[in-house]
Amino acid sequence: MIRNYFTVAWRNLIRNKAFSAINMLGLALGMACSLLILLWVQDEHSVDGFHANGKYLYQVYERQQFDGKTEASYSTQGLLADELKRLIPEVQYASSLEWNNPFTFQVGDRINKMEGTFAGADFFRMFSYKLLQGNPETALDAPNGIAISRKMADQFFGSPEKAIGKAIRYENKDDLTVTAVFDNLPANSSQQFDFLRTWKDYVKVNDWVNNWSNYNPSTFIQLRPGADPAKVEAKIKAFTYRFKPKSKAIVEELALQPYPEKYLHSTFKNGQLDGGRIEYVRLFSLVALFILIIACINFMNLATARSAKRAKEVGVRKVVGAVRSALMGQFVGEAMLLTFFSIIIAVSLVALLLPAFNTLTGKQLILPVSQPAFWATLLGLLTLTGFVSGSYPALFLSAMSPIRVLKGSLRFSPGATLFRKSLVVFQFALSMLLIVGMIVMYRQMDYIQTKNLGYNRENLIYIPLEGELGQKYTLFKEEAGKMAGVLTISRMRGTPTVISHHTGDFGWPGKDPNQAISFADETVGYDFVKTMKLQLKEGRDFSKAFGTDSLGFLVNETALAKMGYKNRTVGSSIGQPLSWGQRQGTIIGILKDFHFTSMHQAIEPLIVRLDEKRQWGTVLVRTEAGKTKEALVSLEKVCKELNPRFPFTYQFSDQEFTRLYQSEQMASQLANYFAILAIFISCLGLFGLATFTAEQRTKEIGVRKVLGASVTSVVTLLSRDFLKPVLIAILCTTPVAWYAMSQWLESFAYKIDIEWWMFALAGSIAIGIALLTIGFQSIKAALMNPVKSLRSE
Template sequence: MIKNHFLIAIRNLWKHKGFSVINIAGLALGIACSLLILLWVQDESEVDGFHKNNTQLYSVYLRYFPEGKTEASYSTPGLLPEELQQTMPEVELASGLAWTTNNSFTVGDKVLKEDGSAASPGFFRMFSYPLLAGNAAEALKTPESIAISRKMATAFFGSPELAIDKTIRYDNRENFTVKAVFEDLPAQASEKFDFLLNWEFLKKENEWLTDWNSNGPKTFLQLRAGTDPELLEKKLLHFLDAYNKENKTMRYEMGLQRFDAQYLHGHFENGYLHGGRIEYVRLFSLVAVFILLIACINFMNLTTARSMNRLKEIGIRKAMGAVRWQLIRQFVGEAIIVAVLAAILAIFIVWITLPAFNGLTGKAIVLPFGHPVFWLMLLGLTLFSGILSGSYPALFLSACNAIEVLKGTMKSGAGSLWLRKGLVVFQFVLSIILIISTILISRQVQYVQHTNLGFDRENLIYVPLEGDLIARQEVLRQAALRSPYISGVSKMMGNPTNLKARTSGVDWEGRNPGSINYFTHSLVGYDFIKTLQLEISQGRDFSRNFATDSSAYIINEAALKILNYKEPIGRYLTFWGKKGPIVGVLRNFHFQSLHNNIQPLILRLEPAAKTGFLSAFTGNTFLVRTRPGKTKEALASLEQLCKELNPKFPFSYQFADEEYAHLYKSEQVTDRLSVIFAVLAIFISCLGLLGLSIFTAEQKAKEISIRKVMGASTASLFGLLSTDFMILVGIAFLIAAPIAWWAMHQWLQQFAYKTDISWWIFGLSGLLAVLIALSTVSFQAIRAININLIKSLRGE
């Protein structure tokens, strides 16, 4: 029986090859898109889930309360990890982890630049990063210790084993001893580094990390077995109150979050965890369902539309004693066969497109043929597609009356017609939602990339100050200014589009003793405002003509609003206990992602006597403004200068606009994927529309011929075949527009600065949907209009 059903299914597929190709191709594209998205979702959900102590690893976050607001961050005091491990019996191990920086390392004549960080001695005992040489206890035990990756060990020493106890020079100013070599980090690790330095070295390089009022690095905890994290979180809630004795007004609340949850759930709203990358996972999971539904609807529509051609077969089967469930089994089985063929084609499509998909998303996904979960996922998609696609046609066909069928009086009911129309509307609702969403996502990405930040990031280059450049930066500055291709130079800690250091250690005249305010801060060099082309609303830039500027401050308008100085120039503020005058007020400019509002900012002049204070590890950056159209020549000039002044280090640089674009990598990926999936959704919908238009043309072939004989114009015949479809697309637009508006309004809320949702976006989306549908239908309509009248009237 099964063999017989299989042969009938294959015979039907072969007999109607055109419809079979449309069905299988549409379903294959739907399954392929869904499979790609599911593989991406699975990869996202597995990030940081490989650690042996996973259930005991927690991230610390702090909730704080600036004036009238509640905020939160993973930035913590540098002293917190050690203090928690010593004072909390529930904490077995604790480690800090600093920000990631790019640094130069030297062994003999070989110099390489690597990305890395700093961590506490217990780091490798907490996290399951396999050690290839050395041991976890010794890896970061002393300030002179360093742990490096297999890649670094092989590049410098030939193998991990040969690297142990060897000396490696850091930024040509500190020697470290390699105490451990860890395996190159897997793609599922959210924290990326090729080396780790000791925590005590980090604190020595950054004195502010010993101040409980200053936050920066992350803190991770490994709880003892049996510890209830909720009870510990309650215990830690006001832990920091006892450590902020100098600033009684500062108040923190400490929270805990599972370490493996931070990657997907790392966004805060009003001081509490709320969403994060999980929103993108949900978004594309929904897109996967949309596209698969569209593909399944194609199958249902086309199969139901052609059902009249199989009525005699069904009538004979019923007359021979076939019961309804047998017919349902047969037609669902046929649908599953189509789904299996589509799944085979889908695997091939995924295999072909996976490298491009990985390049687009920054992933390293492979088809896991050896994993049972993959085959279960594919089986689930195939059965879901087959059963959903074949369910209604099976129920519809099996319900036919055998006597009416055999007499030839059975006709397609109005219910079937309305169902097909409803499914077409549903398809295009999903497709139009994707079109509108894609346009708005693209507009927001364009908005954040091209909005006026308050300074000119064109022709601006960042050069890291490292090695001999730290001590010889004044020579570099003067030489660079002599270049005819460079119009200005300065320096700062970090870069102008991603300042993160914040503190509440600020006091001023007339400050409310009970107020709590946080200020972003940075050290800068002379000519900072000129080089960035910032606007000054009051006062001036730091100047070499004023010796007192070494203790002066420049603030932005957001900071001035908090200070509430009517005449700020010459008034004093105290930063970390150092009192100095305000010499300038900057107009607000964006120094962080547009996800955030502009924060209060305080700029200080770098201490001239402490050239090592802004080391490469803290991100000291040489800012270079090139003359328009002379960037290539300026880079060549800078490279020559750096080779002369810093011969042991390779010349490196970053363009300001490219560095800024990195802040929106997730949005860029979302934009590109949205475009791709919207195009595919429309394409699959049009495949179904094409099939239905072919069927409609076949059904109306005689009517068209009679109308042509009676003198009907080509335009009227075209309208006869296309009007119904255009009405359906119009109805779909009316349903899709408000849904898309609501969805995109919700998505845009994550940005403090965002594009507007203009009416023309909906008009353009509706017009695109109509034009696409019209072009699809018109192809078959023109063919139908030009049929041979004699053959059509004869029924040939």
């Protein structure tokens, strides 16, 4: 019997090639999309899940209440890790970790830049990064020691075995000893580095670490088995006050987050963890489900549209004794067979699209064909999709009355018609959600990219201030300034794209001693305002013509308002006293607010001071429009002459700015592709409904034409009925889409307004594509010979 079912199913597929092709295409596209998203979601959930001690690993974050608000961040004190391990019995291991930076290394004549940082002695005891050479107990314990990756060992020494115990030159000033070689970090590790230096070396050259009011590194701890995380968190809540006095102006609290959760949950709101990448994981999981449902609905509509041609087959089978369960089994079996072929096409599409998908998402996904779980997933997808898509046609066709069918009086109840149209409404409702999302995301990304940041990021280049370039900066500026294409040069500690350093150690006349304000602070060189093309509201830039500028400050408008100078008379803020720690100075210029962090955050108060002596940081070079390539050649020549042991590297300001929004850009691009795919599959479903309706109204159309109806009137009649589900979908979806996109935009401090025309455009797109889909079938039905229509059964 089963063999007979499959024989009949195969014959039906072959006999109706166009129908089968459309059905398989819709299902294949839906399943391919779902598989791609499933692979991405699985990879996102797998990040940092490989650590053997994962259930005991926690990251410490700090919550601060000040100035009427509560904020939190992962930046902690540099001494915190060691003190937590020393004073909290439940803490077995603890490690600090600085942020990654590129550094230059040399062995013999091999010179290269590698990304890495500093970490505590317990780091390799806590995290499951495989050591190829060395001991995790001592790898990061010895002064001037360094642990390097397999890749780094191969580049500089030829192999991990040859690297151990050898010397490597760091930044052309320190000779370090390779104490360990670790395997290249897996792609699903949120931490990515090529080397780690000892924390002892970091503390030795960073005196600020010894001050409990300074923050920067991350702190990780590993609890002992059996320790209660909630009790440990309560115990360390006020831990920092063991080392510094409490302040009325600011309240500090420490808290814990399970480390494996940090990658997906890393956004803070009002001092509490509130989302992160998990929002996109949930979003695209829903998108995958939506598109799969749309594909299944498409199958249902197309199968139902063909039901009239299979009605007699069902009637004959029932007359000769076929029971309903057997008929249902046959139609579900046909759906399974078609789904099987669709899934083969889907897997082929996934294999073909994976390289492009990886480029878009920044992943290294592969088809896990060697894993049984992958085949189990495919089997589950086959079963679920085949059953869902074939269930309604099976129920509908198996319920037909054989007497009515064989008499030729097949009619479909209003309830059945309403159900099919409801499926189309649901399809287009999901498609509308994706189209609105596509429009809003595109507009927000365009707004970010084109918004006036307060400085000109075009033709602005960042060059790292490293090696001898730090000592020879003045000479570099003189020589490079003479080169063609170079307009102005300045320097700063960080970069204009992200000024992350903060302090509350500022004072001014009238400051409330009980008020704590966190200021972003930056050190820069001469010509900073000119090079950045910032706007001065009052005062002037730092200048060599004024010998006292080493005690001068530039402040932005937000900082001025925080100091209470906002309401003074124009110009009176210039010359006002301002202190930074023990440095006493005056305000010499007021900068108009400009963006120096992501637009997810509001512009913060910023204070800038002059520092031409710092040996590290970033050189800012403003080039002449159209002459950037020429300028880069000249800059490389000067850098190689003055800093021969360091490779010439640079970054464009606009590229660095774009990196701040990688997740949003990825989401926006994926939304574009998924919206197009959803509307395409939905139109296949609409085509199915049009086919079904045309078959049901063949005689009606013939009668209308005999009575004088024109082709235009018939097309209008059919199209009007077809467009009703689309219009209902638009009306139902608009408030849902508005709410969903409003929630997404809430994560941006600077965002677009959701306007009516976005929904009108989305609706017009849906209606326009629907009309194109409907038009072909409607015109075909309207042009049919009325004589043939009236003779049809």
